[in-house]
Amino acid sequence: MEQNSNGIMVLAEVRGGAIHPVTREMVAWGRKLAGQFSRPVTCVIIGIDPDDPEDLIRYGADRVLSVNPGFTGNSPATPTAGLFVDVIREERPAIVIAPATTSGRTLMPIAAARLNTGLTADCTDLAIDPKDGLLLQTRPAIGGNVMATIKTPNTLPQMATVRPRSIRPLQPDSARRGQVLVKTYEMPDSWPEQLLSFIRDERKEINLEEAEIVVTGGKGMKTKENFALLEDLAAALGAGLGATRAAVEAGWAPFTRQVGLTGKTVAPKVYIAAGVSGKIQHLAGMITSETIIAVNEDPEAQMVKVADLAVIGDAPAVVEKLTKALIHLKNKRKGGA
Amino acid sequence: MNVIVFIKQVPGTTNVRMDPATGAMLRDPSDTVLNPLDEHAITEAAKIKDGQPGTVVTALTMGPPSAVKALQEACARGADQGVLLSHKAFAGSDTIATSRALAAAVRKLGPVDLILAGEKSIDGETGQVGPMTAAMLELPAVTFVRRLNLEGGRIRVQRLVEDGVEELAVTLPALVTVVRDINNPPLPSLRRYVMAKKMTFPVWGPEELGLKETDTGLKASPTRVVKVFSPKFARSTAIFRADGEAGLDASVQAVIDLLRTKEILKKGGA
Numbered sequence: 001m002e003q004n005s006n007g008i009m010v011l012a013e014v015r016g017g018a019i020h021p022v023t024r025e026m027v028a029w030g031r032k033l034a035g036q037f038s039r040p041v042t043c044v045i046i047g048i049d050p051d052d053p054e055d056l057i058r059y060g061a062d063r064v065l066s067v068n069p070g071f072t073g074n075s076p077a078t079p080t081a082g083l084f085v086d087v088i089r090e091e092r093p094a095i096v097i098a099p100a101t102t103s104g105r106t107l108m109p110i111a112a113a114r115l116n117t118g119l120t121a122d123c124t125d126l127a128i129d130p131k132d133g134l135l136l137q138t139r140p141a142i143g144g145n146v147m148a149t150i151k152t153p154n155t156l157p158q159m160a161t162v163r164p165r166s167i168r169p170l171q172p173d174s175a176r177r178g179q180v181l182v183k184t185y186e187m188p189d190s191w192p193e194q195l196l197s198f199i200r201d202e203r204k205e206i207n208l209e210e211a212e213i214v215v216t217g218g219k220g221m222k223t224k225e226n227f228a229l230l231e232d233l234a235a236a237l238g239a240g241l242g243a244t245r246a247a248v249e250a251g252w253a254p255f256t257r258q259v260g261l262t263g264k265t266v267a268p269k270v271y272i273a274a275g276v277s278g279k280i281q282h283l284a285g286m287i288t289s290e291t292i293i294a295v296n297e298d299p300e301a302q303m304v305k306v307a308d309l310a311v312i313g314d315a316p317a318v319v320e321k322l323t324k325a326l327i328h329l330k331n332k333r334k335g336g337a
Numbered sequence: 338m339n340v341i342v343f344i345k346q347v348p349g350t351t352n353v354r355m356d357p358a359t360g361a362m363l364r365d366p367s368d369t370v371l372n373p374l375d376e377h378a379i380t381e382a383a384k385i386k387d388g389q390p391g392t393v394v395t396a397l398t399m400g401p402p403s404a405v406k407a408l409q410e411a412c413a414r415g416a417d418q419g420v421l422l423s424h425k426a427f428a429g430s431d432t433i434a435t436s437r438a439l440a441a442a443v444r445k446l447g448p449v450d451l452i453l454a455g456e457k458s459i460d461g462e463t464g465q466v467g468p469m470t471a472a473m474l475e476l477p478a479v480t481f482v483r484r485l486n487l488e489g490g491r492i493r494v495q496r497l498v499e500d501g502v503e504e505l506a507v508t509l510p511a512l513v514t515v516v517r518d519i520n521n522p523p524l525p526s527l528r529r530y531v532m533a534k535k536m537t538f539p540v541w542g543p544e545e546l547g548l549k550e551t552d553t554g555l556k557a558s559p560t561r562v563v564k565v566f567s568p569k570f571a572r573s574t575a576i577f578r579a580d581g582e583a584g585l586d587a588s589v590q591a592v593i594d595l596l597r598t599k600e601i602l603k604k605g606g607a
Binding site for chain 2: 015016076077078081101102103105106108109110111112113114116117118119120121122136137141146147148149150151152153154155191192193194195196197198199200201212213237255261262269270272280283287290291292293294299304305306307308309310311312313314317318321322325326329333
């Protein structure tokens with residue numbers, strides 16, 4: 001698998017029979033890695049017949065490969081991974097990336113094991129080493145206290161799952177042209193898993209990952225009662241409410257609210273971190289936020305350093321005061337306007 | 338039934354250091370725990386055993402000799418026996434090399450019906466070893482499982498995915514990774530702890546697994562840590578001190594002004 005393998009393959013995220021927008025982020029990563037090397041970026045879609053495959057070309061792909069499009073949308077891992085391995089073997093890419101979603105985190109390790117090559121999980125940054133052309137795969141390590149850069153020096157392809165929201169999609173370019181191809185591989189008659197049903201989560205609460213503004217609390221909120229003050233702040237702002245791992249472990253918030261490497265990744269317009277020290281494990285889940293506001297007692301806290309605006313002071317007191325001011329403004333607007 | 342549970346001994350705190358030269362993790366050997374998600378995997382195995390008398394639950398781990406502690410903990414929580422994969426040749430294993438050793442150990446243990454594992458460990462946080470080992474054993478990998486019921490030679494599972502819950506029927510043998518929703522691990526009784534503390538476990542190296550030393554450890558690992566660093570994410574920060582009533586007011590006003598600039602709040606007004 002040496003000479004003619006220089007392409008970059010990107011696995012499309014398929015959910016509910018359609019291509020999920022995180023795929024555009026993966027294509028943006030592919031484009032970035034292709035960079036100066038004019039390597040082709042191929043986006044592979046497994047098992048569905050996409051409505052608009054050209055969308056991915058407008059967002060930066062050179063080729064869109066639809067693999068066994070009629071097969072099934074929400075397919076079990078065994079046959080999907082089988083097709084994934086087939087297409088990698090035929091295409092011989094140098095690099096394969098996929099989003100670090102439940103699907104990517106299942107299919108990629110199966111494929112890497114079958115191809116006997118390396119895989120790095122949950123990367124937050126990818127680059128090409130100018131010295132040897134190898135993929136530099138960077139991820140938070142050991143509980144998120146440091147970053148590690150990993151290489152796959154001797155085997156191909158070099159594989160990585162990448163955190164959603166670690167890059168922004170490119171601006172779509174309607175003038176971009178590329179190839180849309182269909183590939184069909186032979187499949188076994190049966191496999192061990194059968195999908196019986198899918199129950200969509202219909203909860204109405206603000207989806208953290210899609211919120212325009214996110215308010216997150218950490219151990220600096222000091223007590224569970226203080227942590228509850230953040231609910232009022234989030235309500236006043238129409239924000240999603242997040243929590244650090246420490247706050248979740250303290251029982252102040254459920255795991256579904258956790259932001260960070262082990263939890264959700266967010267990239268809102270404004271991220272307010274109240275009493276959050278800013279361990280790398282947490283930063284990995286929010287560092288691409290457009291604007292970061294930190295409230296912390298400790299001026300040396302990592303979160304203060306990464307913030308655009310930092311308030312040095314007692315987090316619960318500042319949160320309470322800010323909430324009151326926002327409610328006051330809202331009432332005034334209602335009364336005055 | 339033969340049930341194998343993959344477990345891992347992990348640092349008790351998240352304040353582990355890394356050797357900046359080699360990228361190896363520097364652990365305080367006295368401060369370790371059983372990986373929290375593995376407690377859920379063991380608990381699920383114990384539940385299966387309750388409903389299926391004659392089931393044998395084997396805890397399997399790779400690690401330093403001190404990982405015996407994790408096996409004892411697993412036995413206190415319901416495993417019948419344990420096996421430790423430990424040898425200097427295993428040092429520096431990445432997820433592929435670790436999976437290769439685990440797959441060899443599963444083969445040596447004989448026909449298996451179900452392998453359970455935590456979805457990921459809290460130290461490495463890759464979640465790769467389960468599905469990789471399943472692929473090497475040519476078993477289906479059923480990940481992110483929040484419910485598991487045995488139905489004859491099949492299991493019925495619920496997988497927790499981003500936008501909902503998938504229900505699957507899976508023919509055994511299979512490997513299942515579990516999330517914390519699956520059960521509430523009870524605290525084992527003192528009696529079980531005392532019993533588990535007396536247990537000893539076979540220790541297997543490459544030879545017992547039929548692997549060459551070059552098939553294990555750093556040499557057999559396709560990935561290499563090439564750099565370890567503290568990231569620089571710093572932005573230029575406007576700092577406000579919420580000292581006293583005036584400082585607090587000025588700070589809150591600065592936040593509100595920024596929210597207006599970002600059009601989170603409507604412009605104008607007070």
